[in-house]
Amino acid sequence: MTSVRTEAAYAMLARTLRGAILQGRYADGARLPTEAELATEYRVSRQTVRRAFHDLVSEGMVRRVPGRGTFAAPRGGQYLRQFGSVEDLMGLSLDTKLEVITPLRRQVDIDAASRLRLDSDVVYRIVFRRLHNDVAFCLTTVYLPPDIGMVLAELPALSTPGALSEVTVIGMIDTHTGSSVAEAEQSITAVAASDPVALSLDGRPGDPLLRVDRSYVDTAGRLVELATSYFLPEHYSYRVKLRRGPA
Amino acid sequence: MTSVRTEAAYAMLARTLRGAILQGRYADGARLPTEAELATEYRVSRQTVRRAFHDLVSEGMVRRVPGRGTFAAPRGGQYLRQFGSVEDLMGLSLDTKLEVITPLRRQVDIDAASRLRLDSDVVYRIVFRRLHNDVAFCLTTVYLPPDIGMVLAELPALSTPGALSEVTVIGMIDTHTGSSVAEAEQSITAVAASDPVALSLDGRPGDPLLRVDRSYVDTAGRLVELATSYFLPEHYSYRVKLRRGPA
DNA sequence: CGTTATTTGTGCGTATGTATT
């Protein structure tokens, strides 16, 4: 049985602080409370606070300076997130909302079907925006194979025009179908905003946008989702941490 | 004054273990000694061993399983969290050429100096293009701290206007200075081409470009390079593969 | 099947050092 492990104190504190930073408290490089203050406030030891901060440092959420304090990583009003893993993508639902533009439904699209490597030409398609603090920063079109689309089309969060929810499509695939997303490949380029995209994102046609194409593969190696997103650079920047790996 | 801090015990242990893994001891996911064993062997507390392991886990070098032990990450990088790598960046020199626009030289720049977290306001700066098959696809400005810039400024490949060579700046840092780049953080957005950038890239002002900001950190945790690059989306797109970590 | 030994995970306490103000 999968009994729910109680979240570790340091993990909970890290989550709390992460949320506070992402929601814009400690805006733009402000100083966070000291270790001692947080220890008192949350009734934990200073070591536990340090453990939480250690995680936040490695995520790039805060910067620490001996003798001065701990500072939120400056984000010039942008939505900034680290996407180094599939977990990071699923974490999108933590502090953003999904707003349905065109609900998930069955459709004939030869091109999308062939990109999903399907035999038939039937796919499911949904268009939605993602909001952070009620500001739209991204417009996404998702294509799903019929068996998965059919299941997810039952969910009100994806099938109701205008619906607002805190979910991710890959999260839904994980919980509502037999598939589990294991891997994603993304390709990122810059494009000029087309008229309809500009309209949905409250920008102007011709504005530079980030275009991100992702394909998701489940544990069995099957392509389970294709997504194309357009991001407003004023409200979003993509961030990755690269490391030198085992040779 | 930059007095040389003696390396922390946990950092030294982490470096030792990292080296052992990279050299293929513990090959093929072999089990490492337990915390208690390492603590005895290196005459440190178990907590210090844990601190070292914590770093190695976040680097993806090892995988830990409660009740079983600590295992070296398989060489294929199967369980690696980060899929872009510093090696990918160094690989740029394999099939592209660097063409110097403004040679590397000393300069006063308060803003760049503070972003490099320097005490003084002196930095070294170079501007270059990168060519693939004699087509320019990227324009880059690099800032270096004085001690590193001073050394690299001696190299003709970076100090001669118009010079063409097959090198990368981080490669030069690796081979010509005491530092070794271990980590890079990048942030990617889209911008409209300014007049001078458009000119260098044979594009038109206003064209959408990918803007990539990178900061490079060496093995000692020091910021050793800041780079800003503009890419033509027609000739370049950024790709990453994301995986789900071992649950 | 439970019991036990091993091994990592969590949490706290203390002491000392170093950087900054």
Add this chain to the structure above:
DNA sequence: AAATACATACGCACAAATAAC
């Protein structure tokens, strides 16, 4: 010089997962 704040290091106790018996 003193106070503040983060960094390192060690110690201990107990919990949770695993494997072997």
